[in-house]
Amino acid sequence: MNGDREARMALGVLVEPGSRELGQLVRAEGAPVALDCVLRGVGVSDYLAGAVRARLTSAGLGAGPGVAARIVEGMTARADRLGARIVTATDDEWPPSLDDLVSASREGNMLRRDTDPPLALWIRGAGRLGDVLERSVSVVGARAMTAYGEFVASEFAFGLAQRGWTVVSGGALGVDVTAHRGALAAGGPTVAVLACGIDRSYPTANAGVLERIAEEGLLLTEWPPGTNPHKTRFLTRNRVIAAATRGTVVVEAGSRSGARNTLGYARLLRRSAMVVPGPVTSAMSVGCHVELRVPGTVPVTRVDEIIEEVGPVGELADPIQGAARPEDVLDPLQARILDAVLPRRPRTAEEVAAVAGVSGREARRNLPLLEELGFVVAGDAGYRLAAGLDVPRPPEDG
Amino acid sequence: MNGDREARMALGVLVEPGSRELGQLVRAEGAPVALDCVLRGVGVSDYLAGAVRARLTSAGLGAGPGVAARIVEGMTARADRLGARIVTATDDEWPPSLDDLVSASREGNMLRRDTDPPLALWIRGAGRLGDVLERSVSVVGARAMTAYGEFVASEFAFGLAQRGWTVVSGGALGVDVTAHRGALAAGGPTVAVLACGIDRSYPTANAGVLERIAEEGLLLTEWPPGTNPHKTRFLTRNRVIAAATRGTVVVEAGSRSGARNTLGYARLLRRSAMVVPGPVTSAMSVGCHVELRVPGTVPVTRVDEIIEEVGPVGELADPIQGAARPEDVLDPLQARILDAVLPRRPRTAEEVAAVAGVSGREARRNLPLLEELGFVVAGDAGYRLAAGLDVPRPPEDG
Incomplete structure (x- = not known):
């Protein structure tokens, strides 16, 4: 039990995702050595060693020599029971786009310290992850969306799916789930990136849609089963939404919306940062308009304009009345x-x-x-x- | 009757405003010589000579040696009767900002050939033109505005007037008159730049507001009394709205709105080109969003943001949640x-x-x-x- 894949699986359980310290160790020494280090508390920071010890204790895993093997065995059995699979960078279906998070982390990411790529993903759904994400756009926004946001999220996701684009979002209430539903309605694949265990139907109100996504698209998460969502996990998760896709569209966002965080990652990763304008009288568009004032942000008003941004050269939107003369x-x-x-x-x-x-x-x-x-x-x-x-x-x- | 001022007044009647040919002649030879040339049809294009002849004939002015003096005399009497005054570049109150149209014309203006500065302005209202325009912003937009456009135009104009800014617009139905009304409501001066004679209350529905503007602010036009508005005059007029102000705000605009033309002049003149975002579902915001995709266009959602754009350095909008980190x-x-x-x-x-x-x-x-x-x-x-x-x-x- 010293394979690279198994070591990544175990590390994904033992350490909170995104850790830059762990990512650097894995890249420098390889995953098996890194696993050995964190288990023995050698060559790692006190913080990381303590966090791993605490997790071993709380999970009742003990600290004996066979602990890594027990974790991997347990994960595999659990994945089987849940109809899920575990994918790491050693697997063919791993999407290379996620590795862009390495350089974002290395170059001094000012949004958040721990933005390393995921080590292991839990996935439900038939499609191969890398293929499903090949032509993908994330559509994200406020939980407390208005009727306007609902209309736009639904229309844009439907239109993107119709044109063969995978719609990625966070499975949350509001804009996220509306985007997933819009894509499902068009018969297109959609990917929900969760901030909790794959066994958690969070939020409960979306349980039905999440189940449909697992059947028609992909549900995925970095966190092992049983993990509850909380605020910092949403922020950590957002980097995956941004990295996995060619661009991020924010449909509606209040001034403190997490969607702005996802857009920040998109910029950091040099993906297209797109924003839907809205009424200046709407609190749910305040965040959109603040982002629109950041140089390089692209206002988008139609599906064609999104595809023009993220698609291969040549997929240009029909100009409205010779706009760009x-x-x-x-x-x-x-x-x-x-x-x-x-x-x-x-x-x-x-x-x-x-x-x-x-x-x-x-x-x-x-x-x-x-x-x-x-x-x-x-x-x-x-x-x-x-x-x-x-x-x-x-x-x-x- | 060979004074510079009188010659400009007469030329303003004889030649359709904006003529680049006439402007060049006036700058090269002076207004009196230019007047002599156009009256005799010497040293000017056949087009210009013919246009002046036609105008003399249709106005029953004849072509004798005293024609210029008769025109000026008639203009002065007419201005007196209408409670108006005539202002040319030789007057103290002439706003230097309008002279920027010279370089816009000279450098090869791609929006329209004839964008020379006005030669003479007919003005009603007590304020000195240059002073009233010193701190001014134009607020323009669709005639067929929606309730959203009405709200925004009204709020923005009210807020700008409250902060000591003169609101300039075109006196048209829709966004224009709403902006004028908003400024009047705040007790601030507002300027309506007309595309017809100062004696024409066009559009009729706005007659009452235009009268109030003459009392509280300024009504002005390049065209002599009796001139009817038509489409090309609106476009010619727009250059004055853009040149007279430090920036232009488009509140709502359909894809073919004349407000986009005014914004184009603002860019050409290196004034701030500002646009209010709106719902992407609204046809009355389509023109705004197309303009927003032009590099350098600034989205504005609050009065503070407009003043930050056009005001002296230091008048910065309060950031919303550290927007520009x-x-x-x-x-x-x-x-x-x-x-x-x-x-x-x-x-x-x-x-x-x-x-x-x-x-x-x-x-x-x-x-x-x-x-x-x-x-x-x-x-x-x-x-x-x-x-x-x-x-x-x-x-x-x-």
Whole structure:
């Protein structure tokens, strides 16, 4: 019983998910050695050693030499009884997207200290996890949603499922369960990522839907059976929702909504951070609008716009009335800067500034925007005009 | 009768406002010479000459040598009868902000060809135009507003007026007149910029409010008395609304709303382009949301946020729950780039890239964002850390 997979399973029971200390140890020494360390309380922090001891005691597992094997045996039997399976990074169906949490953790995550990837997932449902998540979007939001949020969550999830996208959410009351239901209604797979044991139907009101999700999609959690949800677990869980999907859509969110936390993880992981605007008179849209003011957040109003964000290049939303016309976008300064960019020979921002007769600062600020709009291309040697670009040039004035 | 002021007055009657050709001629030769040219049809395009001839004929003004004097005399008498005055760029109360339209026109305006500043304004109301517009915001939107738009326009205009800001709008049905009414209710000045003669109460339904605006604020127009509104005049008029104010707020807008045109002018003139989000289910917010997807557009949900945009530095909105926390904003790449910026010695984007171990392209894309967020300052020699910046640095990892 020193296999990598079994060690990960045991560690998933012994240590609260997300631990950066444990994740670093596993990556440095391998899971079997890490398991040995935490069981013996050697080479780990007092905090981690104490937490593991306390868990062994409270679970009545003792601390003898065979404890790891007993845990794995118990987990396997329990999974069988619950119609669940346990998946770790050693399994084929493990979604590589979750491993992005490693670098998020390593690079100094400012949202939360312990955001390491899960070590083991408990799963109910027939689909292979990695496949089901291949084209997925999370749709999350307030528990106390309004009729507006219910309508939008339902429509968006239905539309995403119809277009072949898996809708991921947290199985909670409000926007979450409405999104799951919308996807189920379209006959699409949906994934509920829980913050409690796979045997807990939490919240009770959603027991029926959660059961349907297990039949038609996937229920999954990092916590072993018997674990109750609590606030910090919801926050820990949110990193998985964000990491598992190509982008997160917040439908409605009050100013302290947990959905904002999920959106923060999406940004941290460089996934699309999308927000549905709502009435400025609604407390359930306050969090959405605060997020909308964060640079890079994309407002989405239709399923097409979500798919344009997360889909492969080419799946563009039909523009509404030529929305993104360059003439709506470029101001005179930008137009002048664009005029100073050549089709072939790259120019640095400073050269562009000199030719355009603008300050270096103005050129440096606007060239990335022109790049984003597709007017210029940035290479290692500087900026040049995008290929095939036909910028409308104003006639020369006297 | 060859004074600059009189010539501008006469030209304002003879030529449809906004003419770039006329504006260039006035700037190159002065208004008196320009007037002589258009009257004699010399040194101007056939189009302009023909338009002036047609106008002289239809107004029964003839073409004799005294025509300009007759026009000015008639205008002055008419203004007196209407309780109006005529203001040109030669008058003290002329708002310099309108002259920004010169560069917008010169730099190749892609929204509309003829966006030169007005030559003469007809004004009713006691306040001096330049003073009334000193701290002003335009609040515009759909004629076919919903109850939501009515609520927001009314609240925002009331709040802006209470805080000492002049609300400028177009006097139209819907959002415009609601904004005017909201400002009047707070006892603040409000300015209606019309697309017809100052003697026309258009739309008729707003006659009472327009009269109140003339008493408490200012009614103004570029068109001489007797001019009827039509679609192109609304579009021409919109440039004045955008230029006269520090920013434009679109409250509700269908996909083809003229308010989007005003917002386009605001961007062109480097004024704040602000949009009120609304329900994605509302056709009257479709235009708002399309605009919101244009980079640089600011979503606003409260009066405080509008004032933060257009007010002097320091008038910041109270954050909602620490909305703009850096940890919500920076992704790992940006954090790494920020780490490579020094407090004192400026580094170029390329030096930052080398130190951070990222590509030059990544550095060039993210440094302007970090600058916008107030983390770095850009000077001629490159980027350095903003003064007093206390970036939360993650503890070093092994």
